[in-house]
Amino acid sequence: MKRRTFIVLLGGATAWPLRLSAQRAERLHRVGILAAGPPVSREHPLNVFKRRLSDLGWQDGRNLAIEYRSADGRGVHFAELATELSRLNVDVIVALGTPAALAAKEAVRGKIPIVVSVGDVIGSGLVTNLARPSGNITGVSDLTAELRAKRLEILKATVSGLSQVVVLWNATNPGAMLTWKQTETAGNALGLQIHSVSIRSPEKLEQLITNAAPSTIRPGAALLIVQDPLTLTYRDRIVQSVAKTGLPAIYGFREFVEVGGLMSYAAQVANIYRTLAESVDKILKGAAPADLPVQQPTKFELVINLKTARALRLEIPPTLLAHADEVIE
16 A cells, blocks of 8 residues: 555545544534424425525434424413423524414524514514524514415305305404404405404314304305414315305415315415524524514415315316416326
8 A cells, every 4th residue: 555545545544533522512402393283294384494404404313302392272281381491591593473473582582593484474473583583583474465365366256246254363362353353454445255263172173064054155165264373284185064054265374275274375384494593593503583573475376276166066266276386186
């Protein structure tokens, strides 16, 4: 063996333990996630969140540990779970939904950065300014009055003679109240009668949805399901119950349509979770939440389930199909 080659090999062998030692010494960062329900499927958006963090260099078990806490659809558990994450001294908390975000804010009291995904980040009192949050909270806010009106316009274009829309929303979610009000205002502007059906727990979902379609409602009726962590967690039960009413419905997230709902119009959930991951990445690398503007979605999608439309004997207008981002056959 040539002397130069031997020296190179020897030098490399000496470096290996040093590199391994440096890897072992790499700090483990902890990210707490506070959600209404567990990630129930492989397709859950949380996996998008994890993949984006991985792309940014955060490997689960090497330099990252995720502490997931689920309220199992019961908002009363959020305060306890948020306090638990705070005691674990996580580096950042990701709060999914307004109730989770408010509980996290109360539990950490400014001591731990919080990244949120909520509807109305200002109206809920989480931040005072989108561009400069100024506290320990940043994230994504997708609330727009135009979005509520657009869903009703899609329903009106789909359901011939539409005159009434029953809105199902989670009354325990402070952010959902504004969504309901905006939907009511938009519906009245379109000449529609808007009825409220509020839920407070998963136990009576089926009964509430069944009662939302009494015999007194004329044929020109439809349902609008307001998306939030609770309704998303129990989307299978909701979609199955809606099917029994025989009424067309529009939902806030495509996940409802993927399990049999008629159609959805919303911001792309995958993009929201990627944005959450990018905010977490910046905070773990030293950025202050106050310096990270609250993001608002720029991509929206219309998803239509033609199989469900056929079951309802509903003819989807060709112009609406042409504008759909995805049609499920």
